[in-house]
Amino acid sequence: MSPFDVNRIRELGPAMASEQGEADSGPSPCGACSVRHLTFCAPMAEDELGHVSKIVSTIELHPGDPLFDEGEPADNVYSVTAGSVKVYKLLPDGRRQVIGFLFSGDFMGLAHNDLYAYSAEAITHSAVCRFPRKKLEQLLERFPKMERRLLGMASHELAVAQEQMLLLGRKTAKEKIASFLLMLSKRSEQRGQTPNPVAVPMSRTDIGDYLGLTTETVSRTFTQLKTSNLISLQPANKVELTSIDALRDIAEGI
Amino acid sequence: MSPFDVNRIRELGPAMASEQGEADSGPSPCGACSVRHLTFCAPMAEDELGHVSKIVSTIELHPGDPLFDEGEPADNVYSVTAGSVKVYKLLPDGRRQVIGFLFSGDFMGLAHNDLYAYSAEAITHSAVCRFPRKKLEQLLERFPKMERRLLGMASHELAVAQEQMLLLGRKTAKEKIASFLLMLSKRSEQRGQTPNPVAVPMSRTDIGDYLGLTTETVSRTFTQLKTSNLISLQPANKVELTSIDALRDIAEGI
DNA sequence: CGCCTCTTTGATCATCGTCAACAATGGTGG
DNA sequence: CCACCATTGTTGACGATGATCAAAGAGGCG
The missing domain is CATH 1.10.10.10 (Winged helix-like DNA-binding domain superfamily/Winged helix DNA-binding domain)
Structure with a gap:
C-alpha cells in the first residue's frame, strides 16, 4: 500500500469505520470529509450536510476486497473518498475489461436499470461512502443542485469513456x-x-x-x-x- | 436512403424545415413530435411543451451533412428525431473512432466543458432538434423532471459506452x-x-x-x-x- | 448506359497474443 | 532479522488474428 492511502484514510479520522466493511454513521462524517469538493456532495452547503450524513455510511476496503458484482441488485451508490478502486466487466469465458479506475471523488453504481452493470473491487486500502439508492434519489429530488452536479459528473464520465473508446479501438x-x-x-x-x-x-x-x-x-x-x-x-x-x-x-x- | 427515414421525416410534417440546415420555430413543433416519448422531452406535460418549442429549432440533414466538429464551442445540444447520425473522434493522422450511432430519441452535445468532444455527421436523411445550451440549462432549472430524465439517459449512455469498451478491448x-x-x-x-x-x-x-x-x-x-x-x-x-x-x-x- | 463509390475477395505482413521460463518483489514465519 | 515462498513482473520464441496492399465485382445515381 502506498503512503498516500494511509494518510488519506487517517485524514478521515473518526468517520472511518475500523472494522472491515462495517458501516458507521457518526454525527457528521461529511462535515469532516476532506475530499468533499471532489465528490457529488460538493454543492451542498455546510448546514445541509446533515441530510447527507444521515443516509451515508463509510466503508473501509482492503486490497482485493470486492464491493459489488455485475448483475447484483444496484441498491447502493458509492463515492470513493480514499484509495483506488477498479470496476470491470467479464465475459463468460473469463476475459475481463476494466472499465475504469476510481480515486477520491469518483462515484459508481449509478445503474440505468436495477442491476449493477459492472463489478467493483478495491486495488489499495481504500474508503468509500455508501448511499442507499432510494434515499439518495429522495435527496436528489430535494436538492436539485446535487442532481445537477451528478449530471455534470456523468457527462464528464461519458467524455472519458468516449476517449477510452478511441484508445481501445484505434x-x-x-x-x-x-x-x-x-x-x-x-x-x-x-x-x-x-x-x-x-x-x-x-x-x-x-x-x-x-x-x-x-x-x-x-x-x-x-x-x-x-x-x-x-x-x-x-x-x-x-x-x-x-x-x-x-x-x-x-x-x-x- | 431507406424508406423509413423518408416516412419519419414526412411524419414531422410542418415542423420540418425544407431548406438545408434552416431553422424553423413553428407554433408548436413539439406537440406534433411523434418520437417525444423517446427523447429527453418525454417528461414534459402537454401544456408545458410551449416552453420547449420556444427554444428549439428543427434541422434537416442529408447524408454526409456535418452537424458540428470536435473542438468547436458546444453552444447547442441536439436531439435526433428521425434518421441516423454518427458521432466520432479523430486522431491527428486521420484514424477515426466512431463513438456511437444515434437514432430517434438520442441526444448529443452534452459536453462537460465548453467544447464538443466529438464530431457529428448525418448518415441518412435525418431530422434533429437544436437546443441552445444556455436556454436549455434554464429550462432544466425550471423543470427538474427534465433534468432527471437527462441524468437517466446519460446513465444509460454510460452503460452502453462501458459495454462498448468490453467489445473493443476484449x-x-x-x-x-x-x-x-x-x-x-x-x-x-x-x-x-x-x-x-x-x-x-x-x-x-x-x-x-x-x-x-x-x-x-x-x-x-x-x-x-x-x-x-x-x-x-x-x-x-x-x-x-x-x-x-x-x-x-x-x-x-x- | 456508364461512371463512381462501396463492397468483396485475395495475398502477404506485422502487431500483439500465447506459451514458457526466469527474475524480482514482498509478505510471512522461523 | 533473515530466509523462504508465493505472487507479480520481465523477457524470449513463436504463432495467429486482423491490418495492409491490391484488384475485381456490385450498386446507385447521373
Whole structure:
C-alpha cells in the first residue's frame, strides 16, 4: 500500500469505520470529509450536510476486497473518498475489461436499470461512502443542485469513456500506455496529488485489462518507454514521466 | 436512403424545415413530435411543451451533412428525431473512432466543458432538434423532471459506452460483428421499428470505425456469418438475423 | 448506359497474443 | 532479522488474428 492511502484514510479520522466493511454513521462524517469538493456532495452547503450524513455510511476496503458484482441488485451508490478502486466487466469465458479506475471523488453504481452493470473491487486500502439508492434519489429530488452536479459528473464520465473508446479501438500498444500514464498523472493532479512521478497502484494485469492488452505486452511496452528514456520506474509503484511532451506526442499518435 | 427515414421525416410534417440546415420555430413543433416519448422531452406535460418549442429549432440533414466538429464551442445540444447520425473522434493522422450511432430519441452535445468532444455527421436523411445550451440549462432549472430524465439517459449512455469498451478491448472480430447486429436490432425494436430484418444504414467503413476493425475485416466477417447461415444480406441495407440465439452466443464469446 | 463509390475477395505482413521460463518483489514465519 | 515462498513482473520464441496492399465485382445515381 502506498503512503498516500494511509494518510488519506487517517485524514478521515473518526468517520472511518475500523472494522472491515462495517458501516458507521457518526454525527457528521461529511462535515469532516476532506475530499468533499471532489465528490457529488460538493454543492451542498455546510448546514445541509446533515441530510447527507444521515443516509451515508463509510466503508473501509482492503486490497482485493470486492464491493459489488455485475448483475447484483444496484441498491447502493458509492463515492470513493480514499484509495483506488477498479470496476470491470467479464465475459463468460473469463476475459475481463476494466472499465475504469476510481480515486477520491469518483462515484459508481449509478445503474440505468436495477442491476449493477459492472463489478467493483478495491486495488489499495481504500474508503468509500455508501448511499442507499432510494434515499439518495429522495435527496436528489430535494436538492436539485446535487442532481445537477451528478449530471455534470456523468457527462464528464461519458467524455472519458468516449476517449477510452478511441484508445481501445484505434491506438497502438505504445500509444495506449503513453495515454494511460498521462491520464493517471492528470487525474492525480486534479485530486491535488503529485502528478510526476505518478503513483501506479494497479497491477500489470489490471492495466492490460484496461487497455485491451496482455500483461506481457504492457510489461514490454513499459520497458520500451524506459529504454527510450521517456519514463523511469521508481520504487513503490511510482513512474516518473521523464519527457511529458514526447509522451503526449506518442499518446496522440503524432 | 431507406424508406423509413423518408416516412419519419414526412411524419414531422410542418415542423420540418425544407431548406438545408434552416431553422424553423413553428407554433408548436413539439406537440406534433411523434418520437417525444423517446427523447429527453418525454417528461414534459402537454401544456408545458410551449416552453420547449420556444427554444428549439428543427434541422434537416442529408447524408454526409456535418452537424458540428470536435473542438468547436458546444453552444447547442441536439436531439435526433428521425434518421441516423454518427458521432466520432479523430486522431491527428486521420484514424477515426466512431463513438456511437444515434437514432430517434438520442441526444448529443452534452459536453462537460465548453467544447464538443466529438464530431457529428448525418448518415441518412435525418431530422434533429437544436437546443441552445444556455436556454436549455434554464429550462432544466425550471423543470427538474427534465433534468432527471437527462441524468437517466446519460446513465444509460454510460452503460452502453462501458459495454462498448468490453467489445473493443476484449472481443474478436466475429464477436464484435455479432454484438453489433444484435445491438442494432434491439435498438430498432426499442424505437418501435422492426428488429428483424434490421436496417443497417451505415457503411462498412463506419462499422469498422465503430468496432475497431478495418472495412475489409468487417466485410469478411459478414461473409463468414452469411456462409454459416447466421445472417442473410437483403436489399436496401437490411440484414436478416437467421439465428438470433446463435448470434447471441457468439456475441457473448460462448 | 456508364461512371463512381462501396463492397468483396485475395495475398502477404506485422502487431500483439500465447506459451514458457526466469527474475524480482514482498509478505510471512522461523 | 533473515530466509523462504508465493505472487507479480520481465523477457524470449513463436504463432495467429486482423491490418495492409491490391484488384475485381456490385450498386446507385447521373
